Amino acid sequence: MSARFEELAWSPSPIGEVSLRRRREPTTGVDVYEVKLGDEFLMSSLFTVAEVEVARLALARLTGDRLDVVVGGLGLGYTAQAVLDDVRVRDLVVVDLLQPVIAWHQQGLLPLGGALSSDPRCRLVQGDFFAMSADAALDPAAPGRRFDAVIVDIDHSPGDLLDDGNAPFYRPAGIERLAASLRQGGVFSLWSNDPPDAEYLAALAAVFVDVEAQVITFPNPLQGRPATNTVYLASARG
Secondary structure, X not given: OOOOEEEEEEEOOOOOOEEEEEEEOOOOXXXXXEEEEOOEEEEEOOOOHHHHHHHHHHHHOOOOOOEEEEEEOOOOOHHHHHHHOOOOEEEEEEEEOOHHHHHXXXXXXXXXXXXXXXXXXXXXXXXXXXXXXXXXXXXXXXXXXXXXXXXXXXXXXXXXXXXXXXXXXXXXXXXXXXXXXXXXXXXXXXXXXXXXXXXXXXXXXXXXXXXXXEEEEXXXXXXXXXXXXXXXXXXXXX
16 A cells, blocks of 8 residues: 655756655545646646547547657646557657656656556657647657647646746647648647637637537546536648
């Protein structure tokens, strides 16, 4: 049995101090892994349903095999692992701003770290996803490369950002630049903690087709009732 609470790692980062902790959740009796930025919670293994769905729903729109995928935001690795669970995926680039989070996976401090780090299809890349998207350079080894899917889970929502500098990504010009990294018929998906945003949906629809927001419902054992996240989905024009 693990300790009731344990801080596993801590490190400075370009956006503040990040820490990794593991605690025993009394309501479920399972170990919960959490990453904090200062006093703010960034991610928790207690709630992973929508982190999986943002990948699964995106890949479900695609046909064929030998799929090339980018995930913006490594986090605890659940989105990346959901991509790798699809046997059609041949290459996955995972971009994260925080080198400490990448290192925690590579050091095996997180439950999915070993599997992600050892899968030959997966590369963990330190970088600013938003700047890379603006330059159509989501793969540092091949600037200008296009992908079958770009899947993003970084900010809390299009209107609740970790850094104000990320805002251009959610505006029409940023969406146009993002589209340059997708192949014809490729899929963009985005996780959000907030309900569907009509303004953001309209901005997506100006660039993409088949735009929708799916509300994902999952149990919240802390509150004893369901909780919801949103997954935005959009396809590049053929």
